Amino acid sequence: MSIDQFTYSPIPPEAEAIRAEVRGFLADALADVPPTRRAESWMGFDARFSRRLGERGWIGMALPKRYGGAEASAFSRYVVIEELLAAGAPVSAHWFADRQSGPQILHYGSDAQKDFHLPAICRGEQFFCIGMSEPNSGSDLASIKSSARRAGDKWIVNGQKVWTTNAHRSHYMIALLRTDPDSRRNEGLSQFIVDLSLPGITIRPIKDLTGASHFNEVFFDDVALDAGALVGTEGQGWAQVTAELAFERSGPERFLSSITLLQSLLGAIGADPDALQARDIGRLTARLVTLRQMSLAVTAQLAAGRNPAWEASVVKELGTSFEQEIPELAEALLDVAPATRGGGEHARVLAYLMQEAPSFSLRGGTREILRGIIARGLGMR
């Protein structure tokens, strides 16, 4: 049974050893960043901060040294990213490249792609976005229509992506495109690295309900890609994407998105909680401790070269539920109204995360999709 794959996978001492250094760096680098900005968690964007992390070797850490990585273990990387998230560091500039695009290029990319992209990713100078969703496809990813068709030694791309986080601030997109016009569902799809500065690409930011712009519509109008833009094997895009999703669904960003609010709540409650406050804070802490162990178990599986899609879905489902519960409990445990202007700092952090929380169980796969994957793993579909 897949549940048995949740084996205890503690962080080894050599990976744990890096924690103090990261914590020290962050205490200094983020000293002036207020909680309201830390609350953005992994959606916070700061290109300069990403370059500083790159200088320290904390981006693309698990990549080979010849490509600018540190050949560090998956657990060393885990320690760095969970410290970044717990501190509310602005990581989204390099986040998608570090988490997905880098490993994806290393695994499936050509030598030319590896040589060109990986060192720049590790330096914190090349930012990626993930081109999966499309209008009307949403959770039904296999229904995508955007296409790349061969024309001589070029690929001509047409169509539209949507909900693409950071497309307006990224250099490249790894796009999932239909390369066989007669194919259906998850066949005939391929992945491409799209240079977002190419002619024919229009990027339009979409404001979310907080008024911020993280995601975008991206239009492709006869965009010409070099033959070398194809990632991996033509027609194998679905298999490549599903393997990638295990990386996307199991990390600490799937349960730490509201951690600034939990910390802010602890400050607002103070050292002497009432019984109800103590109970709910304790329960949240226990769940966090357990989610972290589950996430580490999936990390160990990924590091061993397996594709723990089922386990990753379990972590994301429980993780986003946890993240979403924090604003609900914060509202329930203290008589403090959320405030977008004025009010105390806690009230503003609460306001931000309350509004942001619905997205947690949408981005990276909806709750319903994940439960479907879990049910399939149980043999029910």
Add this chain to the structure above:
Amino acid sequence: MRQMFDSTVERLFADLTSPAAVLACEDGPWPQAMWTAVEESGFPLALAPEALGGAGASWADVCGVIRLAGRFNLPLPLPEAMLANWLLGAAGLAPASGAVSVAGAGALRLRDGVVSGEALDVPWGDAVPLVVAVAGGAEPAVVLLPTGAARRRDGANVAAESRATLLFEDVAPVAQAPLPAGWPVDVLLLGGAMVRAAQIAGALEGVLALATAYAGERVQFGKPIGSFQAIQHQVAVLAEHAAAAVMASEAAFAAADTRIVRLQAIAAKICASEAAGIGAGVAHAVHGAIGFTHEHSLHLSTRRLWSWRSEFGSASAWSQRLGRAVCAAGPEGFWPGVTDGRFDTLQEQSA
């Protein structure tokens, strides 16, 4: 060692614990033959040091054994006996011979070589000849007490498993030794919470298997109910919480070395206890009316889930203790506490 233990007990428990055999133990006589078979397997002594006649196994080695005891509804205090003999061994005492249980709650005092006070809700306290407890006093002590010398108030949990309160008055222990230096006096409550978490995890694995199998067999509206998305999603939620309970208890057992790691054990009991209610609810919903009958075996597991989640500290009780420690650590101490695996004020219960 882990794999050998797991496969051995799986065979043993499968032989011993037919639904009829488990049901016969409810409010029935002590199943001596069943206990003898388990005793001959050596598992009650697994955690006692080799030098004292045990197997010298670690907590990590036996997590699967205790999960399987939960999965098979084993109607015996095997997890309790393992915990009891572990503590006796830690105090340098020989393991108890025969059936033995633990007192996780209550207040016992050792004075002038005799023990007085109450041991609350002792599992199988009406049947086992011996119980291990920690007695407070000037120097807390691990004591092995004869249950026959106590006045008894019988009780039972929702699964009709015996939970007796024992009243001791100036009873001389069969064996005693100082609690190892620095050890918490609530070590049996903590250890009991940890083993109950693993039993719950095992029982949840069992009800998950029952629910998925039943959803594949039961036909309504012309197709198996498991083909309906509404059912699939409910069972997925059960699987998620079963996975959380398994992970939390595996982590607690693996982290326990000579000492039990308090934060891990408490987290395991909180998550498992929460999972127990959710999992039992889903399993009954999926099984419909048939699962609510005495004839169907689902209730052997769900009544245990409802019992075990409350024993050795409920989710709320442990959450409050943990929450107070977390609040004392404050916003600055929160994340370091999670990563270090400890909150400094998450202290033992005072004697």
